[in-house]
Amino acid sequence: MISWMDHLTIAPIVIPLLAGTLMILIGERRRGLNAALGLTSAIALLILAAMLLWMADSADNTAVRTYRLGNWPSLFAIVLVLDRLSALMLLLTSVLGVAALVFSLARWHRVGAHFHPLFQFQLMGLNGAFLTGDLFNLFVFFEVMLAASYGLALHGSGALRVRAGLHYIIINLTASLLFLIGVSVIYGIAGTLNMADLAERIPALAAEDRALVETGAAILGVALLIKTAMWPLGFWLPTTYAAASAPAAAILSILSKVGIYAVLRLWLLLFGDAAGASAGVGGFWLLIGGLLTIAFGSVALLATQNTARLAGATVLVSSGTLLAAIGAGQVAVTGGALFYLVSSVLAIASFFLLIELIERGRDLGADVLAVTREAFGEGDDEDLDEGEEVGVAIPATTAILGMSFMGCALVLSGLPPLSGFLAKFAILAPLFGQSVSSLSATTWALLAALVVSGMATIIAMTRAGIDAFWVSSDGTVPRVRLTEIGPVVGLLALGVALAVKPAPVLQYMQATAQSLHAPQDYVRGVLPGRELPPPTAGGAR
Amino acid sequence: MEAIVALAIGVLTGSGIWLLLRPRTFQVIMGLSLLSYAVNLFIFSTGGLRTGAAPIIERGAAGSLAQYADPTPQALVLTAIVISFATTALFLVVLLAARGLTGTDHVDGRERDR
Numbered sequence: 001m002i003s004w005m006d007h008l009t010i011a012p013i014v015i016p017l018l019a020g021t022l023m024i025l026i027g028e029r030r031r032g033l034n035a036a037l038g039l040t041s042a043i044a045l046l047i048l049a050a051m052l053l054w055m056a057d058s059a060d061n062t063a064v065r066t067y068r069l070g071n072w073p074s075l076f077a078i079v080l081v082l083d084r085l086s087a088l089m090l091l092l093t094s095v096l097g098v099a100a101l102v103f104s105l106a107r108w109h110r111v112g113a114h115f116h117p118l119f120q121f122q123l124m125g126l127n128g129a130f131l132t133g134d135l136f137n138l139f140v141f142f143e144v145m146l147a148a149s150y151g152l153a154l155h156g157s158g159a160l161r162v163r164a165g166l167h168y169i170i171i172n173l174t175a176s177l178l179f180l181i182g183v184s185v186i187y188g189i190a191g192t193l194n195m196a197d198l199a200e201r202i203p204a205l206a207a208e209d210r211a212l213v214e215t216g217a218a219i220l221g222v223a224l225l226i227k228t229a230m231w232p233l234g235f236w237l238p239t240t241y242a243a244a245s246a247p248a249a250a251i252l253s254i255l256s257k258v259g260i261y262a263v264l265r266l267w268l269l270l271f272g273d274a275a276g277a278s279a280g281v282g283g284f285w286l287l288i289g290g291l292l293t294i295a296f297g298s299v300a301l302l303a304t305q306n307t308a309r310l311a312g313a314t315v316l317v318s319s320g321t322l323l324a325a326i327g328a329g330q331v332a333v334t335g336g337a338l339f340y341l342v343s344s345v346l347a348i349a350s351f352f353l354l355i356e357l358i359e360r361g362r363d364l365g366a367d368v369l370a371v372t373r374e375a376f377g378e379g380d381d382e383d384l385d386e387g388e389e390v391g392v393a394i395p396a397t398t399a400i401l402g403m404s405f406m407g408c409a410l411v412l413s414g415l416p417p418l419s420g421f422l423a424k425f426a427i428l429a430p431l432f433g434q435s436v437s438s439l440s441a442t443t444w445a446l447l448a449a450l451v452v453s454g455m456a457t458i459i460a461m462t463r464a465g466i467d468a469f470w471v472s473s474d475g476t477v478p479r480v481r482l483t484e485i486g487p488v489v490g491l492l493a494l495g496v497a498l499a500v501k502p503a504p505v506l507q508y509m510q511a512t513a514q515s516l517h518a519p520q521d522y523v524r525g526v527l528p529g530r531e532l533p534p535p536t537a538g539g540a541r
Numbered sequence: 542m543e544a545i546v547a548l549a550i551g552v553l554t555g556s557g558i559w560l561l562l563r564p565r566t567f568q569v570i571m572g573l574s575l576l577s578y579a580v581n582l583f584i585f586s587t588g589g590l591r592t593g594a595a596p597i598i599e600r601g602a603a604g605s606l607a608q609y610a611d612p613t614p615q616a617l618v619l620t621a622i623v624i625s626f627a628t629t630a631l632f633l634v635v636l637l638a639a640r641g642l643t644g645t646d647h648v649d650g651r652e653r654d655r
Contacts, residue, residue: 136617143624150631159642163650166566166639169632170648173573174561176628177580180621184580184614188587193613 008055009067009082011048012090012127015041020120034116035105041120042097045127049091056087057508064525066133074527075194079133081526084512085338089130089261092342095494096254096349097123099487103353104247106481111156111245118155122148122251129258133526135183135193135220138262142179142227146172149255152248153240164243171236175226182220189213196526199269199519203276214281217270221263221282228259228319231292238300238312246356249311250349256315257345260322264334267326268516283329287442290324293317294449298456307355307464311348314412317453318344324446325427332433335513336426339506343419343498347411350491354404357480357488358468397480400489402469407492409465413457414450419498424450426506542590546582553579564653566636566646570629577625581618588614 019041023034055065068077101119109115125145132138150172154165187193189209190201205213222233229237237256241249263286271281297316304310318340325337411420428450431443498505515521553575560572588611596612636646643650 136620140620140624143628147628147631150635154635154638157638157642159650162635162639162642166635166648166650169628169635170561170569170573173625173628173632174576176624177573177576180580180584184584184587184617187614187617 005055006065006067008048008052009065009080009131010069012045012052012094012131013080013124015044015048016120016124016127020117020124023117023120024114028113031110031116035109038101038116038119039098039105042094042101042123045123046091046094046098049087049094052082053087053091056082056084057511064522066526075192075197078137079194079526080131081133081196081522082131083522083525084508084515085261085265086130088338088342088508088512089257090127092345093123093126093130093254095491096251096345099349099353099491100247100250102483103250103487106484108156108245108247112154114151115155118148118151119251122152124148126254126258130261133195135186135195135198139176139179139183142258143176145255145258146176149248149252152251153244155248156245161243161245164239167236168240171226175223178219178226179223182216182218182223185216185219186213189216194526195266195269196519196523199272199274199523200527202270202278203274205278207277210278214278217266218282220266224259224262224266225289225323226259227256228263228323229256229293229316230289230319230323231296234293234296234316234319237315238304238309241312241315241352242306242308246353249308249352253315253348253352254345256319257322257341260319260326260341263323264326264516268334269519269522272517272519274519280329283327286323286327287446288327290320290322290327291442291445291449293320293323294453296320298453301453301456301460304460307359307468308352310460310464311351311355313460314344314348314351314457317457318348318412321424321427321450321453324449328431328442328446330430331513331517332430332510333427334516335506335510336423336428336430338509338512339419339426339498339502340423342505343411343423343495346491346495346498347408347420350404350488350495351408351412353484353488353491354401354408357484358401358405360479397485398469400485401480402465404485404488404492405461405465405468407495409458409461411492411495413461414454415458417499419495419502422499422502422506424454426509542592546586546590550579550582550586553582564647564649566639566648569648570632570636573632574625574629577621577629581621581625584614584621585618586614588612 019037023037026033026037028034065082066074067080067082068074069080070077097119104115104119121144125141125143125148128141129138129145132141150165150169153168154161183193186198189212190198190205192198192201202213226233228234241252244252267282267286271278271283273279275281294317297313297320300313300316301310304313321344322337322341325333325340407418409415410418414420414424428447431446432439557572557574557576557579560568560575563569563572591610594610596610596615598609639650640646645652647653
């Protein structure tokens with residue numbers, strides 16, 4: 001009954017696990033072999049994720065594929081579930097994985113120990129978190145992912161990284177404890193950890209138990225929102241991301257979206273329309289939290305004087321936009337949010353990589369000086385030898401870097417030619433489908449937040465771009481290798497592709513959103529036949 | 542028994558949070574350890590507290606939660622203990638690195654101006 005095709009579902013976890021283990025056995029010395037192995041694994045994951053996406057999207061079978069480890073019945077087995085959302089996230093992860101790994105091969109993988117195994121375990125944790133079908137394994141894969149990310153965030157060492165990493169680790173360890181409390185409260189009342197089973201049991205809960213389950217879910221939600229960096233919980237993010245090395249920061253940029261994934265999956269599955277009295281619990285707070293995060297991110301964008309922290313602030317804005325859009329709780333808006341997720345993750349990752357290239361060769365603190373000079377109006381006496389510089393051809397490297405920077409700015413701020421605009425439009429258009437008089441205050445707030453945050457992004461990015469490309473006083477052109485600029489341009493090219501041919505992608509996103517908002521297929525796929533034995537008899541088998 | 546376990550969890554959590562909010566890295570790691578003990582006890586207690594109950598039902602006996610100990614929380618606790626042990630060890634290494642690099646054991650890497 002199980003063909004080899006079904007085993008593909010677990011391959012995104014097994015491949016990096018084996019590759020990472022093999023690298024540790026090979027040893028740190030033979031870096032070339034490690035790099036080749038890592039690249040093979042990353043490319044295999046990319047191909048695999050594309051295949052899984054195609055399988056998840058093909059119409060001839062149910063949209064949900066289940067993989068039960070050891071072929072135990074679903075209620076006892078550790079289940080992996082592949083549906084459209086997980087396939088999409090797997091593909092996004094593997095694209096980022098290949099890009100960041102290729103980028104790191106130029107220089108970064110040599111600056112510290114065990115970069116390659118950590119990178120593989122990072123991919124394994126991410127893939128596992130996207131595939132798992134029960135809450136406790138979600139916790140386990142979160143821990144795998146976080147443990148690897150601690151290593152990657154500290155990669156390259158140095159006082160700055162260790163200081164930021166210390167805060168990052170403390171906060172995430174505390175969040176993990178909250179995660180455990182939430183999961184065990186839910187287990188204590190509902191008696192199961194399987195997500196599909198939980199979705200079936202929550203509507204049938206007694207009224208006095210309902211409050212406790214909702215409390216447990218709220219605690220779990222806080223843990224997830226800390227990872228997402230929602231406003232009062234996200235002060236750690238810009239510092240950590242700015243301190244991390246460029247390829248690590250690029251892969252970390254999807255780490256904050258794992259929280260978004262989990263919120264999307266769990267909230268819509270457990271507290272969707274089918275959840276009876278619990279339907280839509282907490283949606284209002286997601287919306288408000290998202291709006292506040294956008295506001296905080298916009299202020300951070302304008303206030304920051306350091307390009308790497310600027311990128312961290314764009315992560316905040318994108319997280320906030322996603323949370324607010326999900327909190328709106330409409331199918332079409334969720335579809336738009338998924339499109340925004342893909343577009344913004346690609347742009348942010350390429351921005352993190354790009355920053356490292358731009359900053360190369362600039363002395364430390366140049367940004368601060370530039371802004372200070374701007375503010376105080378000093379140093380604007382023109383260079384005397386200005387006449388000699390007229391007509392100097394812009395070196396090709398600077399031109400490519402500048403174009404990439406502009407591409408990032410356009411996608412992140414949501415200006416028309418590129419995918420960022422389409423994404424924001426896809427979020428807003430369904431909200432304004434009704435007549436204007438029936439619009440609620442929160443809809444207007446979301447519109448205002450998206451527009452204002454876009455403007456803040458333009459202002460901040462323009463300022464950073466002017467400082468980086470036009471005010472370069474010493475005129476040294478950064479040396480850049482093809483393997484470094486390649487991933488940046490590649491990620492941006494995907495953003496362009498999204499803008500050129502958005503129709504199939506948007507269709508996929510809408511289908512994903514539809515199945516998320518109507519999780520019956522998910523439950524039926526995980527628990528076929530659905531003849532749930534009473535919980536007490538379950539343990540007796 | 543419930544009261545004692547609940548009190549123990551409460552005291553551990555309270556002490557853990559207090560230590561977590563202190564400025565020295567050693568206090569923070571102690572706080573995290575105490576918190577993880579509290580959470581482990583808490584997970585364990587979600588399966589119900591009873592003494593002398595086996596996690597496997599005897600042959601022929603009717604299955605009921607009143608007679609046997611739920612094995613799932615025990616398995617969860619075991620996993621949680623392993624993971625928290627590993628992450629604490631990892632944190633300890635980072636703590637030492639931070640002490641070495643910054644020359645202070647303050648969590649911010651520098652003493653606050655007095």
